[in-house]
Amino acid sequence: MGLRGAGLEINPFLVWFSSVKFRHFSPATIEKARSLGAVIAVASSADGAPSVEPPPIHNVERWWNDAELRFLCRLKKCILDTSDEGTDERDLLLVAFCRVVIALSNAAFNHQSMSFKTTHEAPQLFAFTRDNADVFRKELTLVLDGAADNPRIEPSVVTGDAREPSRFLHDRFDMLITSPPYPNRISYIRELRPYMYWLGFLTNGRDAGEYDWQAIGGTWGVATSRLTDWKPSGKAFTPPDLKKALAGIADPKNDNGSLLANYVAKYFEDMWRHLSDIGTVLTEEAEVHYVVGNSTFYGTLLPVEAIFKSMLQEAGFHDVEIVKIRKRNSKAELFEFDVTGKKNQPTIHPTVREDRRSEARRSSRR
Numbered sequence: 001m002g003l004r005g006a007g008l009e010i011n012p013f014l015v016w017f018s019s020v021k022f023r024h025f026s027p028a029t030i031e032k033a034r035s036l037g038a039v040i041a042v043a044s045s046a047d048g049a050p051s052v053e054p055p056p057i058h059n060v061e062r063w064w065n066d067a068e069l070r071f072l073c074r075l076k077k078c079i080l081d082t083s084d085e086g087t088d089e090r091d092l093l094l095v096a097f098c099r100v101v102i103a104l105s106n107a108a109f110n111h112q113s114m115s116f117k118t119t120h121e122a123p124q125l126f127a128f129t130r131d132n133a134d135v136f137r138k139e140l141t142l143v144l145d146g147a148a149d150n151p152r153i154e155p156s157v158v159t160g161d162a163r164e165p166s167r168f169l170h171d172r173f174d175m176l177i178t179s180p181p182y183p184n185r186i187s188y189i190r191e192l193r194p195y196m197y198w199l200g201f202l203t204n205g206r207d208a209g210e211y212d213w214q215a216i217g218g219t220w221g222v223a224t225s226r227l228t229d230w231k232p233s234g235k236a237f238t239p240p241d242l243k244k245a246l247a248g249i250a251d252p253k254n255d256n257g258s259l260l261a262n263y264v265a266k267y268f269e270d271m272w273r274h275l276s277d278i279g280t281v282l283t284e285e286a287e288v289h290y291v292v293g294n295s296t297f298y299g300t301l302l303p304v305e306a307i308f309k310s311m312l313q314e315a316g317f318h319d320v321e322i323v324k325i326r327k328r329n330s331k332a333e334l335f336e337f338d339v340t341g342k343k344n345q346p347t348i349h350p351t352v353r354e355d356r357r358s359e360a361r362r363s364s365r366r
């Protein structure tokens with residue numbers, strides 16, 4: 001829409017990926033990537049073509065069957081040999097590569113979190129052999145068509161920790177929109193592992209757990225054992241809804257109840273750090289939108305939206321409201337909400353504000 005924007009993200013792979021999505025690509029760059037891709041597709045099909053080592057991901061054979069794994073090793077080598085380091089073409093080819101990594105894998109993403117397809121299916125009447133190079137061609141076409149649809153202004157993405165926004169962002173923003181991690185035990189590292197290992201952002205399982213521990217809401221690998229020993233700092237604002245839910249989750253009759261209560265308490269302590277600092281990088285008229293989902297633990301409903309509302313109010317935001325956006329696919333009581341607020345009480349009359357907004361919308365259409 002031609003509006004200036006910036007993102008703050010802790011995961012280096014996602015920073016790279018969003019920087020590619022945000023970039024402006026010239027028609028010449030896209031054409032160059034297309035012609036390199038055509039050469040790469042042919043070269044990587046040959047069985048004896050040079051290849052890189054398979055990624056050091058645990059149980060690699062569970063992720064890819066032998067033929068697919070060997071093809072991916074050749075494809076990556078070919079991309080590295082054919083394109084120059086640091087170029088836009090290489091980035092586009094690598095995004096297509098990421099899509100092929102998943103297209104050829106045994107991973108299934110039809111649930112809330114990733115699982116594996118059963119690989120030993122019954123033999124079929126007509127044997128189906130997939131042309132892996134063709135998969136690459138198709139994915140590259142899709143990526144290049146998307147890349148041609150350029151943003152009007154390149155947004156920026158900053159590597160940093162949203163618990164301390166003022167440390168990483170040195171600008172003032174009039175609108176904040178985010179879908180932060182939810183307290184629902186989704187691990188972004190777990191989901192993103194295949195890309196991160198193939199592109200060299202991860203080289204071992206220990207670092208994967210370490211990254212997850214740094215992320216808000218991570219509970220994977222080493223993050224789980226650290227949560228067991230985690231103690232609240234005592235500095236975070238804890239609204240009554242949160243206290244009540246923590247007591248319900250920690251009930252001794254719940255196996256792992258105290259671990260999960262720690263998980264939830266740490267999640268909100270991290271969010272409190274974010275919410276109590278974010279005002280520093282917002283203009284006086286700024287509006288915030290936190291898109292969050294609620295969750296349940298052992299039948300205890302965690303009213304995430306209400307806790308965000310109390311925290312925003314405690315952090316000094318005004319006109320804080322909860323808007324129910326949609327139902328989640330899973331349990332009946334789970335929804336997604338937009339928790340909104342304003343940094344300061346409106347100082348201009350609402351009709352003047354609406355006039356200004358309509359003007360902004362008109363000029364963005366122009």
Ligand SMILES: C[S@@+](CC[C@H](N)C(=O)[O-])C[C@H]1O[C@@H](n2cnc3c(N)ncnc32)[C@H](O)[C@@H]1O
Nearest residue numbers: 009010011160161162178179180181188215216
């Ligand atoms: C549901 S996704 C949404 C991403 C999207 N950029 C947005 O804000 O709507 C949540 C993202 O938060 C990132 N994240 C987790 N902990 C973070 C932290 N401490 N600082 C910055 N980003 C973090 C995760 O890596 C993940 O990409």
